[in-house]
Amino acid sequence: MRHARRQIVQRGARIAAVGGLLCGGLMVTHAMASEPSATSRAGESSTQAAADRGAQLVSTLGTSRTAGSWIAADGQPVVAVTDTGAAAEVKQAGARPKVVDHSMQDLKSATETLSSAPRVTGTAWAVDYKNNEVVVRADSTVSASDWSRMTTLAEGIGDSVRMERTEGTFTTRLNGADALLSTGGRCSAGFNVTAPQGQFILTAGHCGPAGSVWFADEQGTQQVGRTITTSFPGDDYSLVQYDTGKAPGDNIVAIGGGQGVRITGVADPTVGQRVFRSGSTSGLRDGQVTALNATVNYPEGTVSGLIETTVCAEPGDSGGPLFSEGIALGVTSGGNGDCTSGGTTFFQPVTTALAELGVTLVGQPQASSSPTGQASAAPSAAASQGAAVAPGSAAPGAVESVDIPGTAGTLIARLTDPRNVGPGLLVIAGSIIALVATRYIRTEQDRNRYRRQYSQSWG
Numbered sequence: 001m002r003h004a005r006r007q008i009v010q011r012g013a014r015i016a017a018v019g020g021l022l023c024g025g026l027m028v029t030h031a032m033a034s035e036p037s038a039t040s041r042a043g044e045s046s047t048q049a050a051a052d053r054g055a056q057l058v059s060t061l062g063t064s065r066t067a068g069s070w071i072a073a074d075g076q077p078v079v080a081v082t083d084t085g086a087a088a089e090v091k092q093a094g095a096r097p098k099v100v101d102h103s104m105q106d107l108k109s110a111t112e113t114l115s116s117a118p119r120v121t122g123t124a125w126a127v128d129y130k131n132n133e134v135v136v137r138a139d140s141t142v143s144a145s146d147w148s149r150m151t152t153l154a155e156g157i158g159d160s161v162r163m164e165r166t167e168g169t170f171t172t173r174l175n176g177a178d179a180l181l182s183t184g185g186r187c188s189a190g191f192n193v194t195a196p197q198g199q200f201i202l203t204a205g206h207c208g209p210a211g212s213v214w215f216a217d218e219q220g221t222q223q224v225g226r227t228i229t230t231s232f233p234g235d236d237y238s239l240v241q242y243d244t245g246k247a248p249g250d251n252i253v254a255i256g257g258g259q260g261v262r263i264t265g266v267a268d269p270t271v272g273q274r275v276f277r278s279g280s281t282s283g284l285r286d287g288q289v290t291a292l293n294a295t296v297n298y299p300e301g302t303v304s305g306l307i308e309t310t311v312c313a314e315p316g317d318s319g320g321p322l323f324s325e326g327i328a329l330g331v332t333s334g335g336n337g338d339c340t341s342g343g344t345t346f347f348q349p350v351t352t353a354l355a356e357l358g359v360t361l362v363g364q365p366q367a368s369s370s371p372t373g374q375a376s377a378a379p380s381a382a383a384s385q386g387a388a389v390a391p392g393s394a395a396p397g398a399v400e401s402v403d404i405p406g407t408a409g410t411l412i413a414r415l416t417d418p419r420n421v422g423p424g425l426l427v428i429a430g431s432i433i434a435l436v437a438t439r440y441i442r443t444e445q446d447r448n449r450y451r452r453q454y455s456q457s458w459g
Helices: 046-061 084-092 104-116 144-157 350-357 411-416 423-457
Strands: 021-023 026-028 066-071 077-081 096-099 123-128 133-138 161-165 180-182 185-187 191-195 198-203 213-215 223-231 237-242 252-256 259-262 274-279 283-298 301-309 321-324 327-335 345-349 399-401
Touching: 046 066, 046 077, 046 084, 066 104, 077 084, 084 096, 104 123, 104 133, 104 144, 104 283, 123 301, 133 144, 144 161, 191 350, 198 223, 198 350, 237 350, 252 274, 274 327, 283 327, 283 345, 301 327, 327 350, 345 350
Parallel strands: 077 096, 133 161
Antiparallel strands: 021 026, 066 077, 123 133, 123 283, 180 185, 180 213, 191 198, 198 237, 213 223, 223 237, 252 259, 259 399, 274 283, 274 321, 283 301, 301 345, 321 327, 327 345
């Protein structure tokens, strides 16, 4: 696991608070992109079944004879192949072949060449399976000389690379919301995860270094937890350990109006799949997966292995969950544009984060013990043999009412209440208070620094 860490110093302009509330560790938002279906569940997803079929064919045929797979507009899996023999095998297996010039080996070689060149902040690249090419994008901050140098590099690679300028800037989606707040900025909670050591919030790594203290309110009175591990750049994920040691609820992604989507599993997405993102700034938004294994050169560093999508995102949405049909897919990393003009948004795959952190989603089977300490990800949706459903018909997942947990009393208050404990337990309570006092003093220092920083940045 990579644990490159940084002190986040980005500051945002004052932004009006939005009416988000924490529920089960996830953000309750008030904006919706569409009306979710009340009946769709992960196990019934033919979209995931088509994705599994295409991925299996790619694995069987190998990277020298294929160049990725995706879901077509009619819901059928399409596999890019380099020879007629592979095309016949794909067709026989019930998928649609597309003969292309470049194999996945060729495309990966192109991305490796790009990665080995001097880093240019504001650039990103990913493999476009549908067009059988690597697309290199440069935002508005990339100079003419850097663009010329990268264009020359691409020409040397060959016609498998396409250069493209894009508007806006590629940035991490930090600040601007009132979901999880610290001295480093504001982010959105992702998914609740669990390990033998306790339960945590999985969110973006760029949201803050290890040791960051997170609050649910601007005054710094409702402490949520503390970041215990983070990986950014390289990857973009972190764990925030709940102060109570336990998540306040199941994995339900709240989508506004007292409604939420229950997360029933975890999987990798597929190109062409319709996906949904929930964030504390812009609410529930949807779009399509356009590429996998994307690389982005943020100002803070390079992150690879990301999911590229057309879902919009805005500052403060960082760390928020990406999902579809009740399946957890990723957490928001960064991108360009906004939810008015649109843009490209990148996500850290959940499967990668779970495996490297050795955790599982709350409510899913626990990770089995292994020498590597990696998690056994929950199975993806069943490979249904039913009729294909167009990706555009996909829904977030099964919708249900969301109960907002009440504010529980503090541990100290419960232990010292004579109505709840006897005199003997009061002695034990006193010992516990003494033990936590040291940590409280350290936390209070972070809390005061947070308050000062908030008043300077947003107050």
